[in-house]
Amino acid sequence: MVEPPTETAADIAAGYAFSAAALELGSVVLDGAAYPSHRVRIPLSMLTRHGLIAGATGTGKTKTLQLLAEQLSAAGVPVVAADIKGDLSGLASPAQPAQPGDRVSARAGDTGDDWQPTGFPVEFLALGGLGSGVPVRATMTSFGPLLMAKILDLNETQESSLALIFHYADSAGLPLLDLKDLRALIQYLTSEEGQDALAGIGGLSKATAGVILRSLITLENNGGEAFFGEPEWEPADLIRTDEAGRGVISALELSAVQDKPRLFSTFLMWLLAELFSELPEVGDLDKPKLVFFFDEAHLLFSDASKAFLEQLTQTVRLIRSKGIGIFFVTQVPADVPDSVLGQLGNRVQHALRAFTPDDASDLAKAVRTYPKTAHYELTELLTQLGIGEAVVTVLSERGAPTPVAWTRLRAPRSLMAQLDPADQAQAVAGSPLLAKYGASIDRESAYEKLAARLEPDEPAAQPEEPEAGQKPAGRAGPADRTPADSPQPGAGGAVADVLGSTAFKSFARSAATVLGREITRSLFGTAKRRRRR
Structure with a gap:
């Protein structure tokens, strides 16, 4: 007897029915149909087990990042996100509220979302001041x-x-x-x-x-x-909330340094290392202290030395105890070394392409990273996902992987476009951090x-000529030297040359x-x- 789709969707959604606070991703999809009442979620407490957002260009990775950042902010969790192309500036959209349209309304219906346009507190940062944000040095x-x-x-x-x-x-x-x-x-x-x-x-x-x-x-x-x-960035300035208790989203603008990928990816790693060094141990929390989104993550791992990868792996493994969650955002899971990939408990996989033999190999590797499922044929599904859809598995409250779920993702509630430059400039000018970091210092x-x-050295002053019969003041003659002052047997040579x-x-x-x-x-x-x- 074939199980009805609604029962199958309910079985999958049961794996996401968490009792504690969770982020809403979307709804279960079977055979192309969404089931709005059967939700796919991520427990807030499990975000420190880290995650991966992957998918080919144009499949919706940035919108997924935006969706997660919004809900984290609303839950009082600060966020750090690399903004490679300026696409995340729309998070701060009260001046240009997102407008409901046919596509947004359809997506809200598919995901059971009471969608309302919303803006969030965003701190615009710029690497080295190259851009309109507060300089990060x-x-x-x-x-x-x-x-x-x-x-x-x-x-x-x-x-x-x-x-x-x-x-x-x-x-x-x-x-x-x-x-x-x-x-x-x-x-x-x-x-x-x-x-x-x-x-x-x-x-x-x-x-x-x-x-x-x-x-x-x-x-x-x-x-x-x-x-x-200088002034050098202080990690504490990334962990802030606004007057309403919402987490501040620090959007690090990188559009001005897109041609320096090795530089900005390593700078992001420095921020993470600083947080690791500065924050105290806190153990398991009901929600993370900070979530860090590492966009274009493949740049971090490309041509990295063995020592660099070892330290990166250790940082990812240990930083959970500081209350920090990390999401790596990249095109294929194979971009991330196995030593790091094995520590990413939450997976949101958008569509993959299989146009070349290398693409097919990456697809096969991606399928092997997911739990077994009888509901989907993943090799086929991952090449057929629509924009804004993903294959999801996360860690449940007890730390076990949830069932694999084909998910239609909710639409972000903030502007899904770049903020007007004048509005962004106004937000930067009003930042409380501008006075602290705006002007460089050269001490x-x-x-x-x-x-x-x-x-x-300044020329030494010439000593006055001593009177007849007197020794120069302050200088000992041979008869005045103590044994310790006298040259010792064996002294001189290389040692004396070095010391002198x-x-x-x-x-x-x-x-x-x-x-x-x-x-x-x-x-x-x-x-x-x-x-x-």
Whole structure:
């Protein structure tokens, strides 16, 4: 006996009938027909088990992100979302409310949604101030060598040399705030004055230093100097609610840096690493403290070093205990390494294409990531999903995967288009964060300190000529030296040359002034202790 579709839809929806608060995704679909009373949902408490939103271009991934961000905000959960093309600006749409149309009304009927146009609190941010949002910057010291190596596309040998450079800067009290600081330090460490400073801990070859310097110059010529400096972004400013208790959505505008994908993807990872470093352990919560949407996630993993992937995997695994959920947004699950993919408990898979052998391979891999289902033939279904439809499975309240559900997703309640630029500019001008981060600061750092160190010393004052029969004041003659002052047998040679070198004396002076102040670093080599200004 064939089970009636309504009974099958009810069986699937029973797996999503959670008792606690949940986000509404949409309704169950069978044979192309939606069942509005049978809902598909995600428990708020399970969002810290992370998730994946995948699908080919134009299948509705951004609208799914928008739908989730709206409901998280309404539940009092702050959101951080990368806005690659400016499509998420419509979230802040009271000035341009979304308008109900035939398509929205039809979708509301299919999903049992009492749809009402709504705007949400949005903080517009811009990486390095390239755009209309509040500038987001990082200091080089805080960014760390591992993330910097990712931006510069360094190999493992060059990455380890960069880590050595950062170690020297940390221990010698040389703040690396912007690109010119790092460039000046590398030039110093390969100069006659500084070339011996790292000799005891591995050294820095001029060839490797040359590669790093050329990469830094290329980054600077491409506008990279705008992203590094002060004031540095504080993680606490991403976790805010408005007067009504709704979570603030921090939309990081990246349209001005679309041509620098490695830079903005790594910068997003820095924000996540900073949150991990700063937030306390909280364990399991009824709802997350923050949800982070990582758009164009394949850029993060592409050509990443082994060390980078290891730290990324560890961050994803451990950050749940800080109350943070992460959703990776990309085209196919294969874009995400298995070590990370295995930690993503919530899946929203939009349509996939199978035009090439590689596409077919990606499709087969995607099907294998889903629980077994007797209700759908996934290989066929994933190529036939309509826009705004997805195959969904999430973690239930007890942590078990829910039944696979072909889902017709609800329509976002905010504007599904870009906000008018004048309205966005007005929102940025009224931001309480603009006074804190709007103007850049250039205080004394490694560049200035090294420049001062390499300046020639002032000529010493000539001592007055002593009167006849007197020894020069302050100088001991041979007869006045104590045994400790006298040259000892075996002294001199290489040791004396090192101890007497200008580079060693310069390093010793720096080390003495910062004794006990070496920066400790956490995951990704980011600075563990923030330097308050």
